[in-house]
Amino acid sequence: xxxxxxxxxxxxxxxxxxxxxxxxxxxxxxxxxxxxxxxxxxxxxxxxxxxxxxxxxxxxxxxxxxxxxxxxxxxxxxxxxxxxxxxxxxxxxxxxxxxxxxxxxxxxxxxxxxxxxxxxxxxxxxxxxxxxxxxxxxxxxxxxxxxxxxxxxxxxxxxxxxxxxxxxxxxxxxxxxxxxxxxxxxxxxxxxxxxxxxxxxxxxxxxxxxxxxxxxxxxxxxxxxxxxxxxxxxxxxxxxxxxxxxxx
Numbered sequence: 001x002x003x004x005x006x007x008x009x010x011x012x013x014x015x016x017x018x019x020x021x022x023x024x025x026x027x028x029x030x031x032x033x034x035x036x037x038x039x040x041x042x043x044x045x046x047x048x049x050x051x052x053x054x055x056x057x058x059x060x061x062x063x064x065x066x067x068x069x070x071x072x073x074x075x076x077x078x079x080x081x082x083x084x085x086x087x088x089x090x091x092x093x094x095x096x097x098x099x100x101x102x103x104x105x106x107x108x109x110x111x112x113x114x115x116x117x118x119x120x121x122x123x124x125x126x127x128x129x130x131x132x133x134x135x136x137x138x139x140x141x142x143x144x145x146x147x148x149x150x151x152x153x154x155x156x157x158x159x160x161x162x163x164x165x166x167x168x169x170x171x172x173x174x175x176x177x178x179x180x181x182x183x184x185x186x187x188x189x190x191x192x193x194x195x196x197x198x199x200x201x202x203x204x205x206x207x208x209x210x211x212x213x214x215x216x217x218x219x220x221x222x223x224x225x226x227x228x229x230x231x232x233x234x235x236x237x238x239x240x241x242x243x244x245x246x247x248x
Contacts, residue, residue, distance in 0.1 A: 001062045005029055006075060008055055008115060010099040022050070022069060023099065024058065027112040031102040034060060034067035046072045053078040053091060055116055078119045090129045091122050093240040094136055100235040101144065111143050117205035128212040130222065135208045137225050138200040146170075146232045147201065150194045153177055164188050167227045185231070187224050191217040 007026035015021050022034050038046050049056035049072035059071040081087045098115055102108060118136045125132060141147045149171030152159045156177055164178030167185035178186060
């Protein structure tokens with residue numbers, strides 16, 4: 001059976017005989033693994049469509065659990081991401097994060113649209129790219145139903161004096177619960193984490209082309225979100241996480 005799908009390549013691995021195994025995030029079919037004999041060298045549109053940060057249309061042959069990419073065409077290329085080292089590393093982290101959170105063959109059109117919006121905004125943004133990453137992470141958590149509880153204490157239900165953030169409890173803790181807790185994954189942010197997370201959640205990704213969070217707040221929020229995502233989405237440590245060390 002032949003199918004056509006819009007998609008973004010997560011990664012590819014060289015195989016025997018000049019073939020490649022490609023991990024592709026498609027809008028219609030979700031994450032799929034596919035083989036291909038298309039050469040990525042040269043300037044043909046099929047070759048360009050196999051390169052990182054390209055939104056393409058892929059013609060695939062499906063035989064039970066096996067996919068093969070027979071042809072590919074570029075729908076949109078975010079080539080400018082590859083021209084800036086920081087953009088490239090930040091976007092690579094987001095691709096790896098998205099890949100690790102997705103099961104195979106399960107459509108996630110909201111996440112697919114979010115990823116294309118992120119790549120578009122990243123290509124246009126000139127500096128302070130970490131704010132885009134934070135916005136994407138917050139919206140990803142919402143898509144997977146893991147967005148933290150922000151309006152009441154995750155332990156006692158209190159709605160006042162919400163001063164602590166607990167990774168394990170999945171949200172805010174009141175002053176009393178936070179002070180009694182003995183947990184390395186409880187933070188007392190030095191910024192208004194509740195309103196910032198709500199702002200990231202409700203603001204369209206495109207708006208973050210120009211919005212930048214305070215550097216110290218961004219650093220602290222990134223540390224919290226990395227722990228939160230690892231704990232609640234069970235993805236472990238990502239290879240690309242090291243890009244954030246000492247970055248802010």
